[in-house]
Amino acid sequence: MRGPIPSVLSLVVALGALLPAAAARRSQDLHCGACRALVDELEWEIAQVDPRKTIQMGSFRINPDGSQSVVEVPYARSEAHLTELLERVCEKMKEYGEKVDPATHRKSYVRVISHDGTKMDLSGVKIDGDVASSLKFACESIAEEYEDELIEFLSHEADNVKDRLCSKRTG
Numbered sequence: 001m002r003g004p005i006p007s008v009l010s011l012v013v014a015l016g017a018l019l020p021a022a023a024a025r026r027s028q029d030l031h032c033g034a035c036r037a038l039v040d041e042l043e044w045e046i047a048q049v050d051p052r053k054t055i056q057m058g059s060f061r062i063n064p065d066g067s068q069s070v071v072e073v074p075y076a077r078s079e080a081h082l083t084e085l086l087e088r089v090c091e092k093m094k095e096y097g098e099k100v101d102p103a104t105h106r107k108s109y110v111r112v113i114s115h116d117g118t119k120m121d122l123s124g125v126k127i128d129g130d131v132a133s134s135l136k137f138a139c140e141s142i143a144e145e146y147e148d149e150l151i152e153f154l155s156h157e158a159d160n161v162k163d164r165l166c167s168k169r170t171g
Contacts, residue, residue, distance in 0.1 A: 033109035034093070034138035035166035041092045042154060043161070044115060045085050049076035077155045086147060090139035094132045097125040109135055 054072040057079075062068055075081050097112040112127050114120050143150070146165060153161045 029107040030109075030134060030138050031142065032166055033098075033107065034135050035142050036162050037093060037096055037109050037111075037135065038089060038139050038142055039150075039162045039165065040111075041089050042082070042085055042150070045089065046076045046081075046154065049081070051076065055080060077157065079151055079155060082151045082154055083147075086143050086150065090136050090143060093136040093139050096132065096135055097122065097127040098131045099125050 051074065053075040055075045055078045056070050057073050058068070058070040060068060060070060095111055095113040096109045099108050099110050100106070101108065109131075110125060112120065112122055112125060149165060150161075152158075153165060158164065
């Protein structure tokens with residue numbers, strides 16, 4: 001049976017086999033980009049806190065000897081502050097756009113609004129609501145799934161948080 005139908009059918013089958021791989025790559029790029037943006041935003045927020053600001057941690061109970069087990073820790077990297085940041089940081093994903101590498105066709109996500117108001121080069125950056133909502137959803141998923149690891153890494157000023165968290169866990 002020769003003719004256009006078998007050729008078209010084999011083309012459809014070939015494309016059908018490639019589409020899941022392309023979708024998986026997009027999903028991996030999205031999760032990796034959301035993770036990196038999440039860590040960037042958290043690190044920036046931490047850096048904005050006055051290093052002299054502290055918070056009391058420990059037990060507020062009075063021990064039998066009359067003392068308390070309370071210590072002062074830097075607020076910026078306290079669990080309370082990091083938990084508060086994780087609850088709202090994904091809202092910042094609306095300040096990101098999508099950039100596609102012309103050579104590899106891999107997607108990355110870049111800030112489209114600078115923190116300090118300086119002008120940014122946005123050539124080749126796609127800014128749209130679908131990108132922002134997808135990035136926000138991926139960010140929320142990562143923040144929820146890896147909350148303990150994020151707090152652990154950031155509270156102890158771990159090196160290469162992006163590499164340790166994003167490359168190893170999200171792809």
